[in-house]
Amino acid sequence: MHNNLTVEIEARLPGPVIQLVRTAGRTAARCGFNSYLVGGIVRDILLNRPPADIDIMVDGDAVRLAGEMARQADGKLTIHKAFGTATFKLGNCRVDLSTCRGETYDRPGALPKVKPGDIRQDLFRRDFSINALAICINPGRFGLLIDYYGGSQDLADKLIRISHAKSFQDDATRIMRAVRYEQRLDFKLEHNTLKLLRRDLEMLDTISSDRLKREVLLWLGEAGPGKIVRRASQMGILPKLHPALKWNRPMQVAFSRSAACNAAGTPVITYFCLLVFQLGEDALYELLLRLNLLGSRYDLLSYQGLALKEKQAMLDNPSIKNSELYFLLRDTDPAVLQAVWLYPNPSMVRKNLHLFLTKLRHVKTLLTGNNLTMLGIKPGPQVGAILKKMLTARLDGLIKTRADEEKLARRLAGI
Numbered sequence: 001m002h003n004n005l006t007v008e009i010e011a012r013l014p015g016p017v018i019q020l021v022r023t024a025g026r027t028a029a030r031c032g033f034n035s036y037l038v039g040g041i042v043r044d045i046l047l048n049r050p051p052a053d054i055d056i057m058v059d060g061d062a063v064r065l066a067g068e069m070a071r072q073a074d075g076k077l078t079i080h081k082a083f084g085t086a087t088f089k090l091g092n093c094r095v096d097l098s099t100c101r102g103e104t105y106d107r108p109g110a111l112p113k114v115k116p117g118d119i120r121q122d123l124f125r126r127d128f129s130i131n132a133l134a135i136c137i138n139p140g141r142f143g144l145l146i147d148y149y150g151g152s153q154d155l156a157d158k159l160i161r162i163s164h165a166k167s168f169q170d171d172a173t174r175i176m177r178a179v180r181y182e183q184r185l186d187f188k189l190e191h192n193t194l195k196l197l198r199r200d201l202e203m204l205d206t207i208s209s210d211r212l213k214r215e216v217l218l219w220l221g222e223a224g225p226g227k228i229v230r231r232a233s234q235m236g237i238l239p240k241l242h243p244a245l246k247w248n249r250p251m252q253v254a255f256s257r258s259a260a261c262n263a264a265g266t267p268v269i270t271y272f273c274l275l276v277f278q279l280g281e282d283a284l285y286e287l288l289l290r291l292n293l294l295g296s297r298y299d300l301l302s303y304q305g306l307a308l309k310e311k312q313a314m315l316d317n318p319s320i321k322n323s324e325l326y327f328l329l330r331d332t333d334p335a336v337l338q339a340v341w342l343y344p345n346p347s348m349v350r351k352n353l354h355l356f357l358t359k360l361r362h363v364k365t366l367l368t369g370n371n372l373t374m375l376g377i378k379p380g381p382q383v384g385a386i387l388k389k390m391l392t393a394r395l396d397g398l399i400k401t402r403a404d405e406e407k408l409a410r411r412l413a414g415i
């Protein structure tokens, strides 16, 4: 691989972002700093993948650099004084500026102790060699690839490799990140990395609920979450989240159906319901607690999934009326219904769920409560009752037009 990437940067980053990056490099040089693109952006440029947000590291004061850039740079600048970082927002792209640092960990899972460092130390503290690459952006050296830890060779060999033997112990979220990158990029875990990952699985217990939650939701937000969950199960990561969580045939069917139909449009919460659908009430509670999700929408919806299991027998009924189906399902979130529909349930259950999701849930009466009072019906509970009967008749195909609704309303009100 050649080591000047100016052409690749120009080809892959949007014009305004390149300008901002060049401004950062010029300003850093004026301040006497070296500045670099680092991490995911370098990996994605080298892999020719769509770039996400951009991280710039500088071996000097990042806040000062951002301040000096502010006059010449486009984009909305936010300074995070407490963290010594700054962010430019350019359209939907984020450019983060931070100071190079070295890190040490007092104990596994603790947040790192941080001290200013140079680019070599900064790259050393990173999770995987493919994320420990940098590109210099100072004028004169713009585009120069910095690769102390063999990242570009690992990109070419499609390997995920930790930078040092204690990496998973320092930060066990890297165990979950390793699987995410492996499956996202279709790479393999390098032999020793895999061995250390298995050795350090226990370290997942040192991770806080919020960090664990973040990683699980990042898995489920990837383009192919099923592959990640399957691999995590195979490597014993899933049972560390909860012993009852495992990849099995029904889960496989559900995840591959979701991939076949509109994977990109499937919300993370639906995938979460897929993940937890087979758990019993106690296991679900324990998992939600471990992930600090109690009281959240994930909690609410996964319990709705549990409740829907109780209704399976009613759904497995070829002669259920549309209105019965409607009132059975209307209080369940569509994301949950979609998840249950993806599971290998009896075909009648799936057919009824599909009918509700695609048609029945959108059915509305043409007349509103106001219209009814204008017909002379007294405001009060009677209006609600009549609207419900009108909706029932419409769902069951007994009435079609506005005139049909009016007629029915008058009959029911006795006017």
Ligand code: CTP
Pocket (backbone or CB within 6 Å): 038, 039, 040, 041, 052, 125, 126, 127, 128, 131, 132, 171, 173, 174, 177
């Ligand atoms: N990083 C790390 N250890 C972690 C998390 C992050 O070393 N537990 C480093 C990696 O070098 C990573 C960078 O911080 O590249 C930024 O992290 P993040 O934004 O999570 O990842 P990206 O590399 O930007 O990748 P993506 O967002 O595409 O997953």
